[in-house]
Amino acid sequence: MKRIDLILSEREVNRVCKAITKAGAQGYSVMRHVTGLGLSGEISEAMDFSGLGANAHVIVFVDDDLLAAVGAAVRPLLKRYGGVGFVSTAEPL
Amino acid sequence: MKRIDLILSEREVNRVCKAITKAGAQGYSVMRHVTGLGLSGEISEAMDFSGLGANAHVIVFVDDDLLAAVGAAVRPLLKRYGGVGFVSTAEPL
Amino acid sequence: MKRIDLILSEREVNRVCKAITKAGAQGYSVMRHVTGLGLSGEISEAMDFSGLGANAHVIVFVDDDLLAAVGAAVRPLLKRYGGVGFVSTAEPL
Amino acid sequence: MQSSLVLQNLLSAPVLFFFLGILGVLVGSDLEIPAPLPKLFSLYLLLAIGFKGGMELAHSGLGSQVLLTIGAAVAMSLLVPLTSFLVLRLRLDGANAAAIAASYGSISAVTFITAESFLNVLEVGFDGFMVAALALMESPAIVVGVVLAKLSAVPEESESGGEQDGNGGLRWREVLQEAFLNGSVYLLVGSLVIGWVVATFSPAGLEKMDPFTEKLFYGALCFFLLDMGIVAAQRLRDLQKAGAFLIGFSLLAPPLHALAGLLVSVLLGLSQGNTLLFMVLCASASYIAVPAAMRMTVPQANPSLYISTALGLTFPFNVVIGIPLYMVLTRQFIPVG
Amino acid sequence: MQSSLVLQNLLSAPVLFFFLGILGVLVGSDLEIPAPLPKLFSLYLLLAIGFKGGMELAHSGLGSQVLLTIGAAVAMSLLVPLTSFLVLRLRLDGANAAAIAASYGSISAVTFITAESFLNVLEVGFDGFMVAALALMESPAIVVGVVLAKLSAVPEESESGGEQDGNGGLRWREVLQEAFLNGSVYLLVGSLVIGWVVATFSPAGLEKMDPFTEKLFYGALCFFLLDMGIVAAQRLRDLQKAGAFLIGFSLLAPPLHALAGLLVSVLLGLSQGNTLLFMVLCASASYIAVPAAMRMTVPQANPSLYISTALGLTFPFNVVIGIPLYMVLTRQFIPVG
Amino acid sequence: MQSSLVLQNLLSAPVLFFFLGILGVLVGSDLEIPAPLPKLFSLYLLLAIGFKGGMELAHSGLGSQVLLTIGAAVAMSLLVPLTSFLVLRLRLDGANAAAIAASYGSISAVTFITAESFLNVLEVGFDGFMVAALALMESPAIVVGVVLAKLSAVPEESESGGEQDGNGGLRWREVLQEAFLNGSVYLLVGSLVIGWVVATFSPAGLEKMDPFTEKLFYGALCFFLLDMGIVAAQRLRDLQKAGAFLIGFSLLAPPLHALAGLLVSVLLGLSQGNTLLFMVLCASASYIAVPAAMRMTVPQANPSLYISTALGLTFPFNVVIGIPLYMVLTRQFIPVG
């Protein structure tokens, strides 16, 4: 199986999750309130009161054959709104 | 070493952590407030006020020989209450 | 690429992030409010009101050749203040 | 008269904020009240309602009518889940029927509080001991629900490993803990006792609590109902899965249980205000204590069923239509005090 | 007279707590108000200001001066982004210029609230319908900003996959949703309507809301401004990247827009209090609704630019110097009511 | 008389809610007040106590008795950690002894606030400048603790990499920052100054702050003490590791330090109310500013030791038994003002 880690703005997390499901993934997990540093600078939680939020960390465990579909669904969103994605290998416990 | 990722309801996280320690793991980390999608549907933080909570993400780094014991301790709980578990490979920094 | 997972006290997380950037990493992500068990005992969120905080989980994706530098930057901090670090393999999505 | 009561309820600030929350979800606003802020208001409301109830209990004392009313309330919280279970079992498996039945036997503190606010605006009096009834109705239904679930369960294969007890029987300790020591039950009962103790032994403290527990209450209720509107509306989606039977149940059970409560109130000779509150206790369904307890003790039941019925339909029904409707009935059958 | 007004503002509790927050960051204190506590205060302030405004609107009614003032306010929120865009375009690309222009066309509710507190202390009256102007000025500037960004955009390569619409055009539904159903806009407008309904149909509820929406308000504003001070000071670092042009803009635009507002107020014959609030609406820039909307609809713009100008410079300028300065001007040009 | 004082304290709302929290943990309730809600109440209490103290300081002025009292308070916060260190060193290594000593030299604002509430109920007066003493006693003990830890430290192997200074010496900047700019210290001192400025220069603002800082205070204290009860009870488990010596220390140090405070109060000629507060300042131990500072500056010390003694035993002791006990002594030795 593959483990996909996506880190992107909280504002777009719903959109990304929809894309993931549409691509065929059976599940995902989301952690909000993630801060960090990336190409677009530092992200803190200080603007949380404004509804802008910080980052979210999305984890998706998928079978190997779904990786391409999820990647294709998510990549344009990351390109448009910012955020990063990484893949590693995992097995069911 | 192995890295074990468990995602399950916040309600059972204490029970799972106890099982992990009893199985011999020296440490674990827990992130609460995790939302997500799985076989039992969508989990949000909306019911947090009721004490029902959302999901928790438990990470356990263990030596290879402990994997079986932790798996055996955790699997019945995941089966009974829901939740998923995955294993990957890691090394100490 | 490498994925580095660091888990340490929230109090030192800024210091660790500075060390990571200084070592050449282009980005990192931080999740706060992490509880857990380690060599120095159980860490809960109960003392959060005092400013003591719980743990933070720092994730850094770096190219293989930066691993050594980040490790060298972070290890003394983990040794001095506590905390753990693990490395695994990942690829860009 | 009747329509004016309904309107008066509809146009009150708490109900309007509840609508604002519902509407926000329906039109697609991203308004949200992030965790744990709703928990803050929920804890606050339980603390304040408990403290005030205890305080008034100290004034009214524990006379025979008080004890009778509380006893009848507890009896209702044991009976309602039994009858509900029989009905629900027509279409649902044992675990789900039992969990939903427990929810309807137990109560919703926020519905109760909204009814109190409604009575305050109407200037109809009620007694502090009704809060004791509220507090004591939360737990018994949970125990009944768990017992019903176990009795109707197909014996599972014995589990191995991990768990402490493999005997497959009722884990009584866990069940009682979930029923009686559940955070919301514990805080309500504890605040009730503290309110009683302070009123009895150091009444000087009452006045200093007043701005917090009394003055702030109405506004905090509005804020919390805004969130409840959001959450209830989100739950409406789950109702598709629930199907027509459950939708019917969650809209018919409240008025029927309210009628049963009215009957008991007439027999007990309760005042108009107390009658309304008694009816609301019977009619309301728990979406706080019971789901939290069922998740642990009856994990086979599907949380989205018992939460979406209690919170997505029964709660809005009671808050919007039920309360004024029950008041109309109360006025019909209970003479003015 | 003039310096006494500035001093009176500087030595008021809200502004002092704002300074305390700024100073904390500058001297390196680890004082922080963790999320989502600032959100609690922000939601509370919007709810309370909306409710009170609606209440007062019910008393004042919707006369022609009310409608004229509100209309003029909306017109300003359409004009200001256009003129700002022309200026900003001298140095910035279309997306960034449009996003910053939208921010200055929209308003800052907290600046407005601080101005109200200032008027209260001076015992200068103002009208509840100004809150309606506040509410209606938030959204139009967002729409203008998005249109400007699209018009000045270099046509992008068409995206593929993932997204629903690949036509590259304006996604009107999304834009209007962000503009009008944004959580903060929705809560403010909704509370305004509720305040109006309650004041009109069940005025008994007003008194019960008073401790929450009125009495607590000033203290909660202080608490929130403490956090705003921390956040504004943290934003100051980003200003290096913004450069001298943007720094100049964020300090000169407020008084210029205030002057335009003063002119309109004179034409409309507004009272002193309403004039100050009108000037503050024109002068203030949004760091709540607009950034949240721009992040979604104009993702090419750099958030740290529009947030740091509106929040790091314009907001402190208005709160500390702007408000008393505009009051001095008001007194110069508007006769006492 | 004496037992009535103890009882009066035991039956007050704040102490009862503290018990409710402790009991909840002991009986296994899952009641919890999730982060960051306790932080909200902690920030609020510091802001309110500081603001009110500064306000009253403006009324009382900075006479010689005020300065003497504050000076004596600071002296106690330097002395107590020295004597405590000598005792603790009998059984503990330097780092742990120093960290615990710092905690007992510093103060607990919540204990102080509870003592103020106790005096209010007894209708015994006290002065606003005692809050200045509270504020100034937090930091010196931290500096003393760090110095003691360094002096008694076995020279470590020099660390390499990562850290800025490798010289192994005291990082004074960091220590002073942790001692004086710690969030809780900074907020308390800042609010004190703001209270003083507002009372002096724009007293109209005082009345508007009153509902927030004064009226709400007692209820918010109850809510926070509910959480402190939960946290303190959770800490009791750690005491096993601490052992009999530390348990003895944490129960004997408070009354002894209170006696020293009584002696100083007699010499200074303080009133009954001020004497009780002075004793409480000496007797209480810090579990907010000091742990946060020690974690950074003396990382070799074990946090569970200094937190569990100060929070798990000394705090409950002072709140439940200490305060009325010290009042009994005060009445014995201080004539009614």
Ligand SMILES: Nc1ncnc2c1ncn2[C@@H]1O[C@H](COP(=O)(O)O)[C@@H](O)[C@H]1O
């Ligand atoms: N494939 C997956 N990838 C990531 N997280 C998952 C996945 N499946 C389930 N989860 C998480 O595990 C939780 C419980 O799963 P379940 O018991 O299948 O409903 C879900 O709510 C998700 O947060």
Ligand SMILES: Nc1ncnc2c1ncn2[C@@H]1O[C@H](COP(=O)(O)O)[C@@H](O)[C@H]1O
């Ligand atoms: N084996 C482990 N697996 C996962 N997390 C760990 C592990 N060991 C330690 N941690 C986390 O790292 C924190 C600090 O560890 P320590 O310094 O050993 O007390 C703990 O509180 C845990 O959150």
Ligand SMILES: Nc1ncnc2c1ncn2[C@@H]1O[C@H](COP(=O)(O)O)[C@@H](O)[C@H]1O
């Ligand atoms: N190399 C990295 N390792 C871990 N997290 C990263 C990395 N790069 C970016 N991120 C996270 O992804 C977010 C968005 O990245 P970006 O769009 O590059 O600004 C950042 O705010 C970080 O939280």
Ligand code: NA
């Ligand atoms: Na019921």
Ligand code: NA
């Ligand atoms: Na504007």
Ligand code: NA
């Ligand atoms: Na002390």
